Amino acid sequence: MEQNPNPSHPVRAELADGRELLYFFDGGHAPAGFLAPPDTRELPARPATSQLRYDALSGEWISFAAHRQTRTHLPVASECPLCPTRPEMASEIPADAYDVVVFENRFPSFGPEQHSVDSPVELGAARPSHGRCEVISFGPGHTDSLASLGIRRIRTVIEAWAHRTRELGRLEGVEQVFPFENRGADIGVTLHHPHGQLYAYPYVTPRTENHLARAAAHQTRTGRNLMADVLDFEVADGRRILERGTHFTTFVPYASRMPIEVHLVPHRQVADLGELTGPERDELASMYHRLLSTVDALYPTPTPYIAGWFQAPKYHEHRGEAWLHLQLTSPRRAENKLKYLAGSEAAMGAFIGDVTPEDTAESLREAAARLESHAHAL
């Protein structure tokens, strides 16, 4: 298998406080004559690496990034740090135009340092919150969305995700790379400019640990991979399938937690985005574009969502069971109602669904049909 079938050639630059920044280009190459301009701002030194504390009751590590309390909160467009730099406003992005840009978060939950630490895992344990947090801006337009930017741009974003997954995965002490997008003020987004993030965690995340434990138990019991069986089950049932491609399937899962929940799963077992071939990335760009456009066509206003990639951790006894997939969720349960995670979900982890997955799939298929007939009418 090719490791990098459609190589992207980002241009690297450095921000005033030493953070790394990378420009990615539609089509893979910088336009002739592109030069990364310097960052002319005066910036304070980067914050100290925060602290990770071990919660003995749950067995989880919690990161305390107290400097994040003062992070930029819903700035007006003229002060947006993700818009290109203009003469009157130097943003986080020194260039005056770009396609996709990735840079280290100024207020990271993990990092800026990376190291491997051998620390005890017991009541009262603490260690530095090593790792790295990056921001990925999907384009220069402040009011765009990833869906509105189109398939070619999503293809570039996939290249950037794959590139960053590979590079971040090589950093000392990083155990898992998580590309994700939080979209919409209703789910706590602090910047409206279309963007996502990448977290390079210094541990295997709790939900990934849980998935891998379940997959290992399933393998032991049945001799088969759990996600392979989930795919077969969803395809055989059919009621929740949204789109069946050559390389991927999109569906509302049988036991979804959220009023809108869609999984996008490759047909063959790959560990992470870096392992996808060129044709797979092409189809993914097209199917992800359709998924995001459909979610936005559900209601008259854009739907808030969280979309995150479950990738294999670097080292894990059950790494062989990992199977790359995307989970998109939204708390929107009606045009003007959100689902809140209150007592049962937040304290007990016991989820209550307000909408059946079959109804959600039907609503999404209707929205997709509206989109299609609208496109034909144009």
Next chain:
Amino acid sequence: MEQNPNPSHPVRAELADGRELLYFFDGGHAPAGFLAPPDTRELPARPATSQLRYDALSGEWISFAAHRQTRTHLPVASECPLCPTRPEMASEIPADAYDVVVFENRFPSFGPEQHSVDSPVELGAARPSHGRCEVISFGPGHTDSLASLGIRRIRTVIEAWAHRTRELGRLEGVEQVFPFENRGADIGVTLHHPHGQLYAYPYVTPRTENHLARAAAHQTRTGRNLMADVLDFEVADGRRILERGTHFTTFVPYASRMPIEVHLVPHRQVADLGELTGPERDELASMYHRLLSTVDALYPTPTPYIAGWFQAPKYHEHRGEAWLHLQLTSPRRAENKLKYLAGSEAAMGAFIGDVTPEDTAESLREAAARLESHAHAL
């Protein structure tokens, strides 16, 4: 140990659609001459029991209670179903006055039926969402809060919680009873009237499973109970202690997940609220009142919170490790800012704290001191 040291004598009644309702009284006994009036409303039949589906990726059961989509949402006071019945408005509570009342939820996530079901636990498994959901109204006043109702009322609420824990625990197929309160529209409360809920689950909840697994591993490694060691650790450190009573300690935990998080833990190992003695319940009423009042004194406006009791499941191989405790959390991270559970928390289960637990404890101690000096000045 006495099983019911301070017996409460609720008066039982039945609502028009057959749901059970219980009146509890401050001091334990109904006032002379109290008669539960009949429910004169015409009510539709109760909904069918919803469906539980097994999520193979996480190993969790999700309840689909689709009839909840139409549940009452933030009614005005004149239509509040928890206010006492008046001539012009028949509410869920037929009496024209009451102290504390508990009744079966009209839109339950679990129930109305209860049965034990032997179902497979595998991809595609489903079974009826058996169990029971109850509402507990803390008093007749629409604009009160549990804190404002005072210690004597909280003592009655504790009796009601203990009574319901005992009775619900005896229902067929119920495995765990969870008393909790969601307070504030910011966390999705659909009724402003001061109230809580009790969920009687047909399974052991995921967070309880996780706690018990951790406690069992800790016992194996150290020969000690995990919560006993957590208490010793917090007391020895001291920086996060809010109040140290004779029978309980209140503290901000070392690795808290939320900007405001407080645990209230008994000094001896008890499985559930029903096992608390009279003196323990007395002190709990007083300390819980102080905790809720303190949380409300943090900011000029009331703070939204989730408060839930972790109780031992009925049957579990590690039941012997369970230790009753309350967890109170709030997403409020500043006067006008909430913490949202976005990509890292929602998808990966990886929590990022914005405030250190020591700072939260300090803010809560300052709020408690303000309350106390205000009380002395009166």
